[in-house]
Amino acid sequence: MPEKMPGNRRRIYEGRIVALEVATVSMPDGSLLEMECVRHPGGAAVVAVDETGRVCLLRQYRPVLDAWCWELPAGKIDHDEPPLNTARRELAEEAAVEAAVWHELGGIVSSPGVFDERIHLYLATKLKAVTVPQEKGEFFERHWLPFVDVLAWTLDGRLADAKSIAALHRAAHHEALPPLARGKLAREKMAGEDQAR
Secondary structure, eight states: OOOOOOSEEEEEEEOSSOEEEEEEEEOTTSOEEEEEEEEOOOEEEEEEBOTTSEEEEEEEEETTTTEEEEEOSEEEOOTTOOHHHHHHHHIIIIISEEEEEEEEEEEEESOTTTBOOEEEEEEEEEEEEOOOOOOTTOOEEEEEEEHHHHHHHHHHSSOOOHHHHHHHHHHHTOTTSOHHHHHHHHHHHHHHHHHHO
16 A cells, blocks of 8 residues: 555545545645545456466446446455455456466556555466356456457557556566467567558
8 A cells, every 4th residue: 555645634434445534734845735535445456368368358337437347357455465365366256267377567556646546466377267156246247358459459448447458568568478468469569560661
């Protein structure tokens, strides 16, 4: 988690997932500023790539947006658990696989002007199917799509979820990306260079 906001804080709302605080904080120039902060336990997101170079992507209904969104398997950290445990649980629940090999892709902060949420990103490979019941209240379709196609969706707007965009681009440059996904990326790059000539 990022450092907590310094200064005089008061909690004005405590929900099941988030809390809202109002604080008077001292800025770098010494001035005081009253601001709001949403406290969130953080989460984890997983780029799960199989041996054929496909990545798991969910088409999930998000009531806040009243829309179906494309996203990677992801979820919030429960009870201060290690982020990798969150990633493993969410991969099993949402992608119906477990991974033998995990690589950290770093973290992101989702909206540092108002949220303290930090999302931990992972690349998962050497996948094996598992059966885990879907979490109650979640509605999604599971898709396995070519990694290079999904990466293109991050550029054309079909995939607009920020954590997924960051994780996919970091995975694209990670040495552990499975060879078939890497091969497809290399072919796409070569094709693009040929078209530019």
